[in-house]
Amino acid sequence: MDELRYQIDLLKAMNQKMSGREKMFRLACDTSNNAFLYYDYEKNSLITFGSWNDFFSFPVTETKDFSLILDMLQEEYAEQVRELLFLEKSGEEHGSAESCLKDKRTWYEFEVRVNYGEDNRPLDKIICIRNITKFKSQNEELRYLAYYDGLTGLYNRNYFVMLLTDFVRQAEKEKDIVSVLFINLDDFRKINDSMGMVVGDEVVQQYGQFLGSFSSRNIIVCHMNSDVYCMAIYDPCGNRSVETIYKNIQEKITEGFLLSNGTRVHVTVSVGVAEYPEASESVLELINCAEIVMYKAKASGKSQMQYFNAPMLQDFLQTVEIENKLKQAVFNKNFVLHFQPQYYSDTKKLRGMEALIRWRDENNQMISPMVFIPIAEKNGAIIPIGNWVIEESLRCYKEWKRKYGQDFIMSINISSLQCRKDNFVSHIMDLIDKNGIDASEIEIEITESILIEDFEEVKEKLIILRDQGVRISLDDFGTGFSSVSYLNELPIDTLKIDKSFVDKVLTDESTRIILESIVNMVDRLGYESIAEGVETEEQLAYLQKIGCAVIQGYLLGRPMPAEKVDEMFAKML
Numbered sequence: 001m002d003e004l005r006y007q008i009d010l011l012k013a014m015n016q017k018m019s020g021r022e023k024m025f026r027l028a029c030d031t032s033n034n035a036f037l038y039y040d041y042e043k044n045s046l047i048t049f050g051s052w053n054d055f056f057s058f059p060v061t062e063t064k065d066f067s068l069i070l071d072m073l074q075e076e077y078a079e080q081v082r083e084l085l086f087l088e089k090s091g092e093e094h095g096s097a098e099s100c101l102k103d104k105r106t107w108y109e110f111e112v113r114v115n116y117g118e119d120n121r122p123l124d125k126i127i128c129i130r131n132i133t134k135f136k137s138q139n140e141e142l143r144y145l146a147y148y149d150g151l152t153g154l155y156n157r158n159y160f161v162m163l164l165t166d167f168v169r170q171a172e173k174e175k176d177i178v179s180v181l182f183i184n185l186d187d188f189r190k191i192n193d194s195m196g197m198v199v200g201d202e203v204v205q206q207y208g209q210f211l212g213s214f215s216s217r218n219i220i221v222c223h224m225n226s227d228v229y230c231m232a233i234y235d236p237c238g239n240r241s242v243e244t245i246y247k248n249i250q251e252k253i254t255e256g257f258l259l260s261n262g263t264r265v266h267v268t269v270s271v272g273v274a275e276y277p278e279a280s281e282s283v284l285e286l287i288n289c290a291e292i293v294m295y296k297a298k299a300s301g302k303s304q305m306q307y308f309n310a311p312m313l314q315d316f317l318q319t320v321e322i323e324n325k326l327k328q329a330v331f332n333k334n335f336v337l338h339f340q341p342q343y344y345s346d347t348k349k350l351r352g353m354e355a356l357i358r359w360r361d362e363n364n365q366m367i368s369p370m371v372f373i374p375i376a377e378k379n380g381a382i383i384p385i386g387n388w389v390i391e392e393s394l395r396c397y398k399e400w401k402r403k404y405g406q407d408f409i410m411s412i413n414i415s416s417l418q419c420r421k422d423n424f425v426s427h428i429m430d431l432i433d434k435n436g437i438d439a440s441e442i443e444i445e446i447t448e449s450i451l452i453e454d455f456e457e458v459k460e461k462l463i464i465l466r467d468q469g470v471r472i473s474l475d476d477f478g479t480g481f482s483s484v485s486y487l488n489e490l491p492i493d494t495l496k497i498d499k500s501f502v503d504k505v506l507t508d509e510s511t512r513i514i515l516e517s518i519v520n521m522v523d524r525l526g527y528e529s530i531a532e533g534v535e536t537e538e539q540l541a542y543l544q545k546i547g548c549a550v551i552q553g554y555l556l557g558r559p560m561p562a563e564k565v566d567e568m569f570a571k572m573l
Contacts, residue, residue: 035128037126037129077098081099088114107131154222154223164180180231181246183271272290272292279313345531353410354411386415401437412443412444443473447475462490496531502553529547
């Protein structure tokens with residue numbers, strides 16, 4: 001009897017313990033914000049708990065009621081969820097799936113776990129349903145930030161590269177072509193400077209939206225940065241050929257963009273085109289090749305499209321190589337000066353020397369100033385190079401004056417970047433004073449391109465230098481801006497006539513008329529005229545005849561290193 005009572009008490013205690021665990025289990029489920037469904041295969045019973053009523057407005061009491069859940073889902077997700085709800089048919093223990101409801105806003109995640117017995121028969125299963133709408137929304141936002149550009153809504157650079165990689169892989173299998181267009185707005189900086197960055201952003205945005213209108217299964221567009229876009233076309237033909245798209249771009253340029261402030265802006269573009277597999281089989285190199293050609297289009301006058309070819313790449317690589325060498329040369333000052341004499345045409349007496357920079361690289365190869373000076377002007381290396389030229393020219397001049405006492409003018413070429421520096425005038429005057437040189441014996445040569453960029457600022461600086469006694473020479477007259485109107489405003493001493501006129505003066509009547517007019521005008525304005533590139537006696541005789549004051553060229557003297565100038569002065573003693 002006592003034994004029976006003990007067994008009854010033990011069962012009661014175990015039941016109470018199980019009841020406590022069930023309460024704890026239900027409490028945990030009710031506070032999880034998820035809906036749960038439990039199915040017992042042996043009893044064929046279904047119970048729902050947790051936040052079921054927050055998810056569904058109907059009860060589920062048997063498996064046929066699963067159809068009520070499936071009816072809530074978008075059709076494309078329903079079949080996958082159906083298989084999941086009856087997971088035991090596949091013999092799997094666990095599975096999950098995401099599904100969007102028919103309202104297209106709400107997302108549920110279904111997770112199913114099945115418990116099997118020793119004979120692999122299902123005993124029971126539990127289905128957990130979560131509302132993942134907020135998570136999906138945050139995920140979409142992160143995806144947008146990861147794949148799209150915030151200003152234009154186009155693909156960003158990283159995602160574009162991923163998609164272009166897919167294009168190239170597909171083209172490799174199907175032996176097809178992929179065209180990459182590198183598109184850059186011309187003179188965009190002027191819009192930012194004149195109209196403000198807000199307007200500039202709107203132009204970038206509108207142009208991006210316009211380019212985005214070409215997007216399709218075979219065309220992808222991205223905003224690379226600032227005013228640069230990139231487009232890739234798979235199998236470019238018909239309406240999606242490069243020429244057709246560029247024609248549409250040109251038509252839009254003609255129409256312009258109407259901004260929110262009512263202003264209509266017309267923006268031209270330079271486009272570089274590179275194609276897989278001709279230009280490159282690498283995605284990044286393909287984009288790089290298109291960029292190279294775009295810069296070539298800009299250098300050729302802008303508002304045009306150019307295709308990539310092998311020589312362009314070779315030129316680019318050569319430029320990069322020279323640029324890298326140039327940085328080292330600037331650091332080590334691996335330059336030398338050559339000096340070309342100038343003579344008075346009537347007496348052939350030495351008038352002066354023009355300092356000309358020369359560079360021999362580490363392989364002992366002479367690199368033409370026509371090649372490295374434009375590169376130095378683009379990357380800013382012209383500033384330290386130009387400063388070195390001034391210092392070395394004045395040092396040589398001081399030494400020659402000390403040794404030979406020869407009176408002559410030292411002419412030094414000045415770049416536009418040097419001229420724009422705030423300390424340009426003070427730097428030159430400090431060096432002249434430091435070397436104890438008479439300022440009137442120094443002549444700086446400027447080109448017309450300097451005047452175009454900022455006429456008033458340049459004029460101010462030249463006037464200051466002129467007042468200090470420094471001579472001013474206008475170089476390459478007739479090849480640039482060539483406006484006679486500004487000659488009267490500038491403090492000019494000398495005007496140099498470009499070699500292109502001298503080359504044709506004996507064979508072209510129009511050139512003779514222009515050259516004679518220039519020499520006559522210069523004489524009447526009280527300037528000194530110098531003819532560059534005089535190479536024959538006939539040219540010299542003609543220039544003497546029309547009254548050109550000074551001659552410079554191979555006929556009377558080639559550019560020579562400093563030691564040869566020493567020899568020349570020694571002979572003149």
